[in-house]
Amino acid sequence: GIQVEQSPPDLILQEGANSTLRCNFSDSVNNLQWFHQNPWGQLINLFYIPSGTKQNGRLSATTVATERYSLLYISSSQTTDSGVYFCAVEGGGATNKLIFGTGTLLAVQP
């Protein structure tokens, strides 16, 4: 099945810093989503982005489907950005199955 790798596995930032999270996947996809799991365990939809670029406030994401990777950019980080960021993909012939990466644990320090 399709493989999803995220990097870095963990990241510590000072408030106000910028960061880039990466997601590599091993096959063509018809769905790619970025999630933020907050310290209370809730999975928050950030982006649905199987291709192209989207922006939402301080966050933006780019997926280059032909090269099988996606990037999540966080600018001017805040302590509330802390948590785990997951990339999840659906594809490789296995439709309707979101395969999650192992996540990037982000800690933003004041």
Place this chain on the structure above:
Amino acid sequence: DAGVIQSPRHEVTEMGQEVTLRCKPISGHDYLFWYRQTMMRGLELLIYFNNNVPIDDSGMPEDRFSAKMPNASFSTLKIQPSEPRDSAVYFCASRVSGGPYEQYFGPGTRLTVT
């Protein structure tokens, strides 16, 4: 829209007891998914339904687990008998058919089996 609704949010039970988790998908969504999150295995799909019919249950860990969707607005995931290794967070998600393929997740149920 209210989003995906799950209940209970937390459940603590003793080994051997029956546990029932509930989910209400977003109105108009005809796909419903059950996921489990553990430290060891991360987030994994257990089963999904389309138009109330189970399509793929290959992720259900064993016969102690069962899921039903009696109508378009309600689904249950049942564990009988429960075991300590079932302790996890269980998420329900839903989406529409025909695209976009974005799945919307509920707040999850944190299950602890002692």
